[in-house]
Amino acid sequence: MTEPGLEQWLNQADALCRRRGARLTAQRRRVLAILGRTRRPLGAYAILDALRDQSARSTAPPTVYRALEFLLEHGLIHRIESLHAFIGCTHPEHPHAGQFLICRGCGLVEEKEDDRIQDSLGQTAQDSGFKSERPVVELIGLCADCRARPISASEPIGQPGVGSP
Amino acid sequence: MTEPGLEQWLNQADALCRRRGARLTAQRRRVLAILGRTRRPLGAYAILDALRDQSARSTAPPTVYRALEFLLEHGLIHRIESLHAFIGCTHPEHPHAGQFLICRGCGLVEEKEDDRIQDSLGQTAQDSGFKSERPVVELIGLCADCRARPISASEPIGQPGVGSP
DNA sequence: GGACCAACGTTATAATGTACCAATTCTCAA
DNA sequence: TTGAGAATTGGTACATTATAACGTTGGTCC
Numbered sequence: 011m012t013e014p015g016l017e018q019w020l021n022q023a024d025a026l027c028r029r030r031g032a033r034l035t036a037q038r039r040r041v042l043a044i045l046g047r048t049r050r051p052l053g054a055y056a057i058l059d060a061l062r063d064q065s066a067r068s069t070a071p072p073t074v075y076r077a078l079e080f081l082l083e084h085g086l087i088h089r090i091e092s093l094h095a096f097i098g099c100t101h102p103e104h105p106h107a108g109q110f111l112i113c114r115g116c117g118l119v120e121e122k123e124d125d126r127i128q129d130s131l132g133q134t135a136q137d138s139g140f141k142s143e144r145p146v147v148e149l150i151g152l153c154a155d156c157r158a159r160p161i162s163a164s165e166p167i168g169q170p171g172v173g174s175p
Numbered sequence: 176m177t178e179p180g181l182e183q184w185l186n187q188a189d190a191l192c193r194r195r196g197a198r199l200t201a202q203r204r205r206v207l208a209i210l211g212r213t214r215r216p217l218g219a220y221a222i223l224d225a226l227r228d229q230s231a232r233s234t235a236p237p238t239v240y241r242a243l244e245f246l247l248e249h250g251l252i253h254r255i256e257s258l259h260a261f262i263g264c265t266h267p268e269h270p271h272a273g274q275f276l277i278c279r280g281c282g283l284v285e286e287k288e289d290d291r292i293q294d295s296l297g298q299t300a301q302d303s304g305f306k307s308e309r310p311v312v313e314l315i316g317l318c319a320d321c322r323a324r325p326i327s328a329s330e331p332i333g334q335p336g337v338g339s340p
Numbered sequence: 341g342g343a344c345c346a347a348c349g350t351t352a353t354a355a356t357g358t359a360c361c362a363a364t365t366c367t368c369a370a
Numbered sequence: 371t372t373g374a375g376a377a378t379t380g381g382t383a384c385a386t387t388a389t390a391a392c393g394t395t396g397g398t399c400c
Contacts, residue, residue, distance in 0.1 A: 035347070054387070070350060075388065080347095091256040092311050094356095094387065109296075111305045124299045130291040131274075131314060138285060139319030140276045146257050148311040149296060154304030198366090200378070219356070235381055240357065259356065259387095 016046045019098070023086050026102060032084060040064070041077040042098070045087055050117045051095035054078060090119065092148050097121070109147040115156030181211045184263070188251050191267060197249060205229070206242040207263065210252055215282045216260035219243060255284065257313050262286075274312040280321030 023042055027034040034042070044060045045052060052060075054074050061069045078096055081087040085105035087096050090112065099108070100121045109127055111120040127147060135142045188207055192199040199207070209225045210217060217225075219239050226234045243261055246252040250270035252261050255277065264273070265286045274292055276285040292312060300307045 033346085037348070068349080071388070072350080072390090073348065076348075091313070092309075109299065111300065111303055111307075113305075114308075120303060120305070122299055122303075124295065126295040127292070127299055130289065130295045131312075134274065134287055134289045134292055135276065135314055135316070138276055138287075139322070140278070140285070140314065141317045141322055142276075142314040143279075143316040144257075144314075146311060146313040146315070147296075148256075149300055149305065149307040149309075150311070151300070151308040152306045157304070157306055198377085202379070233380080235379095236357070237359090237381080238379065241379075 016043065019046050023084075023102060026086070027084060030084065032080075037073065038077045038080055041074065042081055042086060045081075045096060045098040049097075049119060051090045051093050051097040051112075051119055053093075053095045057096070088121070090148060091146050092150060107145045107147075110149065111153065112148055112150045113153035113156055114150055115152050115159070118153060120153070181208065184211050188249075188267060191251070192249060195249070197245075202238065203242045203245055206239065207246055207251060210246075210261060210263040214262075214284060216255045216258050216262040216277075216284055218258075218260045222261070253286070255313060256311050257315060272310045272312075275314065276318065277313055277315045278318035278321055279315055280317050280324070283318060285318070 020039060020043060024034045024039070040061060041057055044057050054071065057078075058069060058071060058074045061074065078087065078089075082089060082096075084102075085099060086102050087098055088108060088110070089096055090110060093112065097110075097119055101123070106123055108121040108123050111122065113119070128145075131142065131145055131147070185204060185208060189199045189204070205226060206222055209222050219236065222243075223234060223236060223239045226239065243252065243254075247254060247261075249267075250264060251267050252263050253273060253275070254261055255275060258277065262275075262284055266288070271288055273286040273288050276287065278284070293310075296307065296310055296312070
């Protein structure tokens with residue numbers, strides 16, 4: 011999410027919520043903005059720290075988790091299960107479950123919405139008579155850039171977030 | 176995993192480890208057996224409780240996590256990310272990453288190894304120049320049985336494990 | 341204004357996972 | 371067989387992630 015696009019993204023989220031009769035409150039918007047400034051997933055406690063940094067008011071875990079719950083419900087963010095972390099949704103127009111390419115080198119996450127994957131998952135579920143309600147698809151590996159870099163096989167670099175203390 | 180099949184499964188695991196020069200010790204075998212007795216995922220602390228129940232010796236979390244780490248490395252169990260839990264692998268002959276159909280009704284998990292899914296994931300990764308090292312594919316929903324049952328839409332039933340305190 | 345309800349503040353605690361070091365057990369060569 | 375070294379386990383403490391419970395605030399509608 012680039013800085014100029016951030017405002018636009020937040021406004022789009024605001025509009026979406028209004029349309030649904032939901033309220034993107036100041037607190038929720040702050041959390042969304044924190045996630046919107048990075049393409050890396052952030053843990054709840056990293057978000058908490060960011061909130062504490064940007065305001066004098068004290069903030070506790072439930073506040074963050076409540077905001078995250080709301081944003082998840084409205085498809086404005088996604089949860090990355092394998093990292094216990096959250097990331098802004100890149101196309102929140104319609105609710106969906108994306109697929110995530112998670113680079114263990116640089117920490118960047120690419121969100122996909124691939125029909126072939128969704129079809130194959132749907133087929134497999136159907137074959138078992140299973141009704142899928144929440145698909146979790148996360149590929150952990152190395153992005154193109156990190157594969158090209160010689161040091162790529164070792165520890166992650168890049169900004170703090172999750173996993174890089 | 177049925178009771179008569181359990182011994183056979185454990186022995187297969189033992190043979191696999193031997194072949195690789197790894198040691199399926201008594202402790203590791205105990206953990207594997209606990210997972211083998213259910214088709215439901217178990218949290219680390221549920222396994223810990225089971226261990227404590229079946230022996231007078233005291234046991235601490237690191238013991239369980241070390242055993243789980245070993246079993247994961249050797250493909251004898253899988254980790255279910257969305258549940259923070261572990262489940263026995265149904266076909267450990269070769270290392271692999273399965274796909275999991277997780278019923279939120281009865282808690283049962285079906286492990287798949289579907290070529291269409293794996294192909295579509297591979298395609299998507301390749302399109303992005305991404306090298307997938309650890310795919311996480313978990314579908315949370317309702318199994319055929321639970322869909323058929325009228326009460327199915329509400330809370331989970333069945334044996335303890337994860338999520339049913 | 342007052343009743344209501346959603347959102348938020350606050351404290352405490354549960355659940356999951358790991359760092360660290362000591363004690364034990366196993367293996368293999370001398 | 372025995373002792374050195376490696377692998378495994380025991381055990382304490384603590385870090386990280388998440389939620390329960392209850393009171394307070396603030397906006398909305400009559």
